[in-house]
Amino acid sequence: MEFLATLFHYAPTPMAVFQGEDRRIQLANPAWCQYWNVRVAPVEGLLLTDVLTAGQAALYTQLLDSVGVAGPSETTRTITVTVERDGELEERYLRVVTTLTPSLSPVCVGTIITDITETVQAQQRADRLAREQEVHRWMMREALDNSPVAIVVAGSVRDERTAELIDFEYRLANRETNRLSSLPEGEELVGRRMLSTFPGDIDSGVFDQFKAVVETGEPLAIETHYQHGSIDKWFYIRVVKHSDGFVQTTLDITPVKEAEAAIEQQADLLRSILDNSQTAISLHNAIRDPVTRQVIDFKTVLANKRARESWGDRVEQYMNQTLLTLRPEVAGTPEFNRYVQVVDSGEPAQFDHGFGSRMYSINVARAGDGIVLSSVDITRDRQYQRELEQINAELRRSNEGLQAFAYIASHDLQEPLRKITAFSSILTSQYADQLDASGQMIITRMQLAAERMSALIRDLLAYARIGNQHTSFSAVDLTQLVRDLLDDMEITIQTAGATVKVEPLPQLWGDSVQLRQLMQNLLSNALKFKRDDRPPVVQISSEQIPVSQLPATLLASVRATPAYWLIHVADNGIGVSPEYYERIFEVFQRLHGRNQYSGTGIGLAIVRKVAEQHGGLVVVKSEPNVGSTFSIYLPVIE
Missing domain, CATH: 3.30.450.20 (PAS domain)
Structure with missing residues (x-):
């Protein structure tokens, strides 16, 4: 017995024996006291709460209660505890064997503790490494596939x-x-x-x-x-x-x-244009003093056909000798100083210079560490100007005629589409029994294609009108405009199960039809691009901001007005990733296929164009699967 007591006392494994219903400590070896940082001695006869923290005592009591007469006489459990080590708390993993000795009176419960923290942590590290390796393999595959x-x-x-x-x-x-x-x-x-x-x-x-x-x-x-x-x-x-x-x-x-071929073709075209240009164009590299790095001369390196012709018999000299070697009298003159100033400052220069009986306009621009000279014979400048004005007038008339033709042609395209839709409907209703499933499917696809074409034409006409029509702006009550719009869209809103909240909106100076298009497209998008797991909620609000808070892109073209209206249309839909913020405002740019979401890809382009027509701007901020907020900046009525 004395041998067992000695073995119990000096055992490195924390062991303790508890007796009675209140689980008083009967025996506890030094290893147990050291592990739990027990500073009370002796501990025999004390309760767990006398020597352990409340949390440790509660956990230990659960372990002791896990064995009993009605239950198992021995349990082994792995637990996580917080113990003090060198004045600091740390988390440890323990395997605790709890044994009941019912043969003793009163009944005793013994515990043997094995610290398996290193084993558990090693397993956790192995599991983490396995997960990381799996992620790395996945990332490598993703990298390969992308x-x-x-x-x-x-x-x-x-x-x-x-x-x-x-x-x-x-x-x-x-x-x-x-x-x-x-x-x-x-x-x-x-x-x-x-x-x-x-x-x-x-x-x-x-x-x-x-x-x-x-x-x-x-x-x-x-x-x-x-x-x-x-x-x-x-x-x-x-x-x-x-x-x-x-x-x-x-x-x-x-x-x-293909780009190289195109570049070569463009280079050939450029050489052809330059050589057939009536403007003499030449490139001259600067020659600098090796010590002071100041420009002291120029060397011709390239010249088009017109320039070479103007040099006549001296073309070889111009191409192989410096400017001051050919024309030493130019040194120190305003002409030479202009060339130097263009190279040093980068600012282009223009001046007129007479040669014999003719007058030329000389343009000088920096090119690398040199200059490009363009000289034009301006003797008949007025005649050319009149001809140019006549050509511009003809172009304007031609463009106006083309715009009118495009409008009429696009408008007339609707009629054959209506006939296609009507005839396909006749086929469906009157000849359905003569058509098999494949024929009916073809007619259905034809009808859908015609509907998409019709919608596309309508949107294109709406987009074209915004830029071409010269409207007379007037005061527009945006609150009333949105109310009327919601009345017209009532069935669409109900079908989507949507909630549209509208705060008081301002009066704007603009075109009511265009502004209605703007709000309708934003509201339609909010209802269309909704999430499947929740009904759409749209919030329309406004605030007035000073010019100083405008985006930098709008400041350059800001009107003479002290403030701007900032109108927000926010939704809780599928959202847009930041890299697509600009793309969604371009014509025909779709982020989703027609099978997912209908539309022509013009709606947001119309929104941007209307905002710009009214001297404003539209921007978007969004988070995928959270929602989007479209913000429209429009001038306050002056």
């Missing part, structure tokens, strides 16, 4: 008898690869072979180049033109060996090639 570069990994396919490399099989391909491959929707490149998927790689020599990479280990970087079937593209391809295969990155450079 990369604008096509990335593919392929393995070699070899002849079983000769081991000759005869094809490649794709084992990994990101989303961009599948897109560039022009495969049917739902099909992927993985598992396919190169030569059956891209037979054009044989004739183009691409397969032989890839084969050489695998067999020699030398990487490959090429620009190649791939043309097969409906595919006609330029690609920049980089290939490196990977095991018995390769990793290929492909960038579609078709737009770059």
Whole structure:
């Protein structure tokens, strides 16, 4: 017995025995007292609440009560406790074995504590690492699939008898690869072979180049033109060996090639324009003193045909000698000083200069560390001016005629659309029994297309009218305008289950029809782009702000008015991400497909145009899945 008492006393594991219903401490070894930071000695005969904190005592009592005559005689539980270590509290994980000894009288309950904090924390770290690795794998896949570069990994396919490399099989391909491959929707490149998927790689020599990479280990970087079937593209391809295969990155450079061709075409066009221009244009680089860095001369580096013709027999001298070598008398003159000032300040200059019996207008602009000279013969300037004014008048008349024609043509497009709708309705009602499901579906799609076209034409006409019509503005009661609008939209609002709250709104100086279009489009959008999990709520309010609080984009064109009205239309709909704030105001810009939300993509463009017509601005602030607030700045009535 003495041996067991000694073992109990010196055991490094915290152990204690409790007796009676009130769980008084009968035995507790030093390890138990040290673990719980018990400073009372001796502890025998004391209650748990005498030596432990209230929270620790309550937890310990629960452990002691977990065994009993009616229940198990021994339990093992893992608990989390807060203990004091070196004057600081820390969280520890314990495995506590609680044992009932009913044979003793009174009944005793013993506990043995094993601190498993390090084990639990190690497991938590392992779990966290596993989660992080899973996230990293997900991020890598997302990075691959969202990369604008096509990335593919392929393995070699070899002849079983000769081991000759005869094809490649794709084992990994990101989303961009599948897109560039022009495969049917739902099909992927993985598992396919190169030569059956891209037979054009044989004739183009691409397969032989890839084969050489695998067999020699030398990487490959090429620009190649791939043309097969409906595919006609330029690609920049980089290939490196990977095991018995390769990793290929492909960038579609078709737009770059097309841009290069366009740039070259534009360069040719520009050279042609410059050489056929009646303006003499030349480029001159500045020559600077190596010590003071001041401009001391100019060297001609480029000249168009007109400039070369004006130089006559001295063209070779002008192109190969400096200005002051050819014309030393120019040094120190106002002409030369103007050239230097343009280079140093960057501010262009213009002056008239006479040569013989003719007068020229000289324009000087900085280009790099030099100047561009443009000289125009202005002797017949007045005659040219009259001709130009006549041409401008004809252009204005032509533009006005074109606008009128476009309006009439767009307006007349509605009539054939109405006939399409009417005839399709006749087919549906009178010949339904003669049409199968496919025929009825075609008619339905035709009707929907006609309706979309009709809506598009109406919206385009509304958009065109805003910019072309010269309206006479008047005072508009915006509160009454919104009330009338809500009456007209009553059924739409009820169908959406929406609540529209309208605070007092100001009187504005403007066109009532346009302002109604503005408010109707904003309110329609708020009802259309609603969330499925809650009914839409729209709040329309206003406030007056000083000019100093206007957005910077509006300050440049601000009217002479002391204040502006700021009208808010807020909703609790699906919201818009910040990167689309500008895009939604552009014509035909849609963030969702027609299957999700109807419309033509013109509504917000009309809102912006109406605001601008009234000397104002519209901006949006939004949070996805929370809602959007459209803010319209309009001048206060003067």
